[in-house]
Amino acid sequence: MRNTLTIASRQFRSYFNGPVAYIVICLVMIVIGIFFWPAFFLSGRASVRQMFTLIAYCVAFAGPALTMGLLAEEKRSGTLELLITMPVREAEVIIGKFLAALGLWAVLLACTLPVPFSVSTLGNLDWGPVWSGYLGIFLMGGAVLAIGLSFSSFTDNQLVAFFLSCFVSFVLVLVIGWVLPFLGGAVANVADFISFSSHIEALARGVIDSRDVIYFLSITGFALMVAFRALESRRWS
């Protein structure tokens, strides 16, 4: 446990020693600034649901950018060998890395808090859906980050990790939602179940359904397991 936290804290600090954390946070803020406020004033309703939709779009790109280097870069530079030969278990390395990315994701979300506070000064904001929306977007971010981490564990090339995880999270977050109206029958049900956007939808409305929460948690758990296995597989190859 202590090893996990040591790894997480080193990784978290190293985010802020490089440009990636700042770039990602700034870009998300800019996207929200450009697209949220015009829509907000047009609709004239005191709601931040639109912001969650925007963050959901952003995470499809931002998540992979945050996770691409986690293991790939350590493999490329060889530091992974030193890290793994510390008296730690592989699982601790994976969880530590994941917690660091999740921590940064939490920081990013905290940076968006001024938006609901501003909205609440302009109208009568219902805070229930805001917090449940934050919970949902936090969990969804966790799932995307875990997927990104697992791709980072397959390769020693950051760009490969970025594009593959970008593709997968793009499909899960956006593409399925777009094609859903054209599907029918069982396929539509499956697609609806897999799509991240349909699970975030209810949470953003203020409905905390355990199915949605469990869905994101299981995706996260599965992706971390894959990353763990991939890291472990170097022993046998």
Added chain:
Amino acid sequence: MSDVMIAARGLTKRYGPHRALDNASFEVNKGEIVGFLGPNGAGKSTTMKILTCYIAPSEGTATIKGADIWDDPVGARAAIGYLPESTPLYAEMLVAEYLEFMGEMRGLQKDALRKAIKKVVEECNLGGFYAQEIRTLSKGQKQRVGLAQALIHEPPLLILDEPMSGLDPNQAVEIRDLIRTLGKERTVILSTHNLAEVQVTCQRVLIISKGKIVADDTPQALTSRGRNRYTVLIKKPEKGYRDASARDVFAKVKGVDTIRAIEAEEGAVKLEILPSGKDDLRAELFKAAVDGGLTLLELRQHAQNLEQTFRDLTLTAAEAGEDEDEDEEDEHEAKPVAKASAKDEDEDDDEPASKSTDDKEKE
């Protein structure tokens, strides 16, 4: 507790059909400084990665201070300070931050951590750049940070993979002296392909070739135990010369083990002959040349040194091997050695047996 620090039994590592390590068994006792010597790709790094539990052997096992690499990898790792090849460090961290991180990973905290950092900073002489970013350090300084990291938890065993490669001579001497100091109270394994390094630093040498351990002895013993080596220079006939036929002539001599063609001047062929025993073969070789109708321009016997023992052991094993995928390596090895052998040619009682013989005249 026994005096055995490392006991490796039957370590084998397969990558597909290729055996990077082939049934390697050895023991290292407490307090020894052992050099792993071998050409690139011989299996030195593979052995070290197995011992540090970074990769698992396909077969066999090893214990580090009693901890089995299969049953207790975390325990085995805890006893080891490891410096991987090419010294991977987190470039964006300060030396201070890095040591703190590595110390924490080793389970050191607060006062113990501070003390440990202070100690390694002194031992490895990091004072001058303690507050610098690692990316700004020179190769020698990075190497010292890497060593400090390996020492921070005062491990009983240090495993250093090519600790002196890529350093300039001054830095190399510095690191070598440091390793010798460290080796006074610890067991050290280091890998290298630099023979001079081994002779000064190590008490024991394991020579690895093609994944097999081909020698295990003190540097002195390896130097003196060697077999002599012969080179013959033969005149190339105007036409109809075949390399193989010249080799066959010498291969018939009793006690000849391997024959290799090496570089030669225009119109001549130079063969290197390695005997299997210690007997003087010069007379027999000369006779064979005469009988085989070869024009002998030169016949020399060379005394052995560690370099030649190394080459002898690694090349013989390489030639005996089935797969040919390491031909490249042989070339790497051959170049520096060829230069060195030119130097000591005059040492021994040379026998310039330049007599031209003609088959027909004799008959």
